[in-house]
Amino acid sequence: MRLVIVSNRVTVPERSEKAAAGGLAVALREALEKQGGLWFGWSGAISEGTSHPVRTIQRGKVTYAVTDLSEAERQSYYLGFSNRALWPLMHYRLGLTEFSRTDYTGYLAVNRRFAKALIALLEPDDVIWIHDYHLIPLAAELRRRGVTNRIGYFHHIPWPPSEVFGALPFSSTLISTIASYDLVGMQTVVDVRNLISGLEAMCGAKSDGRKVRVGRRETVIQAFPIGIDVEAFRKLAAASVRSATTPLKTAKESLGARKLVVGVDRLDYSKGIVQRLEAFGQFLRSHPEHRGSVSMLQIAPPSRSDVPEYAELDRQSDETAGRLNAALGEFDWTPIRVVKKAYSRNALAGFYRRAQVGLVTPMRDGMNLVAKEYIAAQDPLDPGVLVLSRFAGAAQQMGEALIVNPYDTHGVAEAIRTALAMPKSERIRRFEALYATIDATDIDWWTKRYLDALSGIDMGLPDVAPPAKAKAKPKAAAKTARPGTRSAARPRAVTGTSKAAPRARPVAHLP
Numbered sequence: 001m002r003l004v005i006v007s008n009r010v011t012v013p014e015r016s017e018k019a020a021a022g023g024l025a026v027a028l029r030e031a032l033e034k035q036g037g038l039w040f041g042w043s044g045a046i047s048e049g050t051s052h053p054v055r056t057i058q059r060g061k062v063t064y065a066v067t068d069l070s071e072a073e074r075q076s077y078y079l080g081f082s083n084r085a086l087w088p089l090m091h092y093r094l095g096l097t098e099f100s101r102t103d104y105t106g107y108l109a110v111n112r113r114f115a116k117a118l119i120a121l122l123e124p125d126d127v128i129w130i131h132d133y134h135l136i137p138l139a140a141e142l143r144r145r146g147v148t149n150r151i152g153y154f155h156h157i158p159w160p161p162s163e164v165f166g167a168l169p170f171s172s173t174l175i176s177t178i179a180s181y182d183l184v185g186m187q188t189v190v191d192v193r194n195l196i197s198g199l200e201a202m203c204g205a206k207s208d209g210r211k212v213r214v215g216r217r218e219t220v221i222q223a224f225p226i227g228i229d230v231e232a233f234r235k236l237a238a239a240s241v242r243s244a245t246t247p248l249k250t251a252k253e254s255l256g257a258r259k260l261v262v263g264v265d266r267l268d269y270s271k272g273i274v275q276r277l278e279a280f281g282q283f284l285r286s287h288p289e290h291r292g293s294v295s296m297l298q299i300a301p302p303s304r305s306d307v308p309e310y311a312e313l314d315r316q317s318d319e320t321a322g323r324l325n326a327a328l329g330e331f332d333w334t335p336i337r338v339v340k341k342a343y344s345r346n347a348l349a350g351f352y353r354r355a356q357v358g359l360v361t362p363m364r365d366g367m368n369l370v371a372k373e374y375i376a377a378q379d380p381l382d383p384g385v386l387v388l389s390r391f392a393g394a395a396q397q398m399g400e401a402l403i404v405n406p407y408d409t410h411g412v413a414e415a416i417r418t419a420l421a422m423p424k425s426e427r428i429r430r431f432e433a434l435y436a437t438i439d440a441t442d443i444d445w446w447t448k449r450y451l452d453a454l455s456g457i458d459m460g461l462p463d464v465a466p467p468a469k470a471k472a473k474p475k476a477a478a479k480t481a482r483p484g485t486r487s488a489a490r491p492r493a494v495t496g497t498s499k500a501a502p503r504a505r506p507v508a509h510l511p
């Protein structure tokens with residue numbers, strides 16, 4: 001069996017790059033390397049012209065297959081429908097959701113183009129694992145071209161209730177494409193519940209809370225909270241203390257004995273950066289005894305800057321930090337430093353280790369890996385305290401953090417005070433519980449659990465009628481298959497636009 005991963009963006013590693021840096025990309029690459037595999041997606045580059053050939057690059061047992069987007073595709077598929085419609089909608093931000101039919105058409109067209117390109121690379125036994133909201137209709141596009149391979153999907157961001165999701169034009173067409181997957185992984189049980197009730201309400205699906213039946217297809221929808229490479233992060237953080245050259249050393253010199261509160265997020269409105277700066281300002285106003293002895297460092301690398309809402313956030317965060325620094329700072333103390341650049345994992349591990357408080361307060365977040373990285377990086381003998389938004393997926397697993405409501409400025413301000421005053425024994429107790437959780441559910445656990453589930457699923461009936469000769473196979477397979485094993489009699493893949501492939505039917509169309 002070969003694993004095929006599909007994601008919006010694919011980063012081809014340098015020849016010399018070691019897998020030790022950790023992270024999602026590395027974990028997926030490791031999963032591919034174990035059995036050999038293919039990773040398909042956007043190269044991240046833009047090129048013009050009408051044809052965008054697929055380039056393949058070999059790295060050990062992994063083949064990377066990438067295609068460029070045209071500028072029009074980047075605008076409609078990536079910036080437009082994915083990041084101005086789906087991203088705010090999935091993060092419960094109806095007020096920021098901008099729908100355009102042109103963007104939606106572009107989104108569907110890129111999914112169609114990806115499906116066609118991928119089919120040319122598929123082999124009969126491939127297990128396909130598709131990632132994220134950019135590619136929701138991809139399985140439906142593959143199915144309508146006759147692909148019967150196992151196809152899984154992992155949704156990295158939240159899924160809102162259908163009252164919110166239903167505001168999107170063509171929402172029922174889009175959600176119905178979920179039924180083309182065999183396994184759908186979500187970050188939390190709340191997301192699972194929302195997706196299933198959406199399928200019930202909008203597509204007449206029948207469900208037992210885990211398996212969902214839409215028409216002839218059965219899809220398993222389950223929570224698989226994503227993890228991090230805990231051990232790698234722990235080691236990076238421990239090494240940063242000894243290193244004489246890391247940014248941590250400079251930070252130590254510039255901070256002196258001051259305590260540090262750290263935030264690390266892409267510059268994204270879902271992360272609650274402006275609200276967090278306000279909460280830190282409120283903390284300093286309510287507790288003036290801390291002025292001069294605590295600083296906040298917000299690392300905020302720019303993200304999706306071509307989307308107007310992101311440009312506005314960039315302006316707002318500068319304005320807020322500037323205003324608070326002017327109002328509260330002293331000639332020898334700047335309360336807030338906002339650094340708008342990306343740091344290496346190495347440097348981040350050092351900052352996390354140095355910070356007495358990790359401030360992770362998104363307004364809504366699929367998981368939030370920073371929360372887990374902060375814990376992994378702590379000194380077990382003198383750990384810092386995690387202040388965590390109840391609206392991050394991570395809060396479902398990390399109840400021993402100080403859980404806050406990011407909309408409550410005074411509440412977050414009080415949590416900062418509580419964290420800074422927390423006795424060491426309580427800090428250690430909370431840290432040990434949190435570390436045990438993230439260690440038991442690390443990135444290897446996540447990858448294995450998802451892939452085991454995907455390969456253990458009974459394939460049931462395909463969503464499109466296979467040629468008459470092959471029809472008996474799925475039933476026989478269902479009888480003989482043992483739980484947790486793949487049935488030997490499962491339907492073979494139909495790849496390419498073979499003659500046997502059923503007639504295409506519309507997947508998600510504009511009227």
Ligand SMILES: O=P(O)(O)OC[C@H]1O[C@H](O[C@H]2O[C@H](CO)[C@@H](O)[C@H](O)[C@H]2O)[C@H](O)[C@@H](O)[C@@H]1O
Nearest residue numbers: 009024132156157226303304365366367368369
């Ligand atoms: O590729 P970009 O547009 O620059 O965005 C970066 C990634 O952001 C999102 O991350 C989500 O996945 C994380 C891991 O599961 C999760 O912890 C976090 O809460 C989510 O926001 C996005 O889903 C990715 O596709 C982007 O690559």
Ligand SMILES: O=c1ccn([C@@H]2O[C@H](COP(=O)(O)OP(=O)(O)O)[C@@H](O)[C@H]2O)c(=O)[nH]1
Nearest residue numbers: 264266299301341342343344345368369370
């Ligand atoms: O300067 C930075 C800021 C962030 N990150 C990494 O980006 C990821 C952010 O993941 P998270 O789940 O917190 O949010 P996302 O950006 O995926 O929504 C984490 O692994 C961070 O370590 C990084 O490498 N350098």
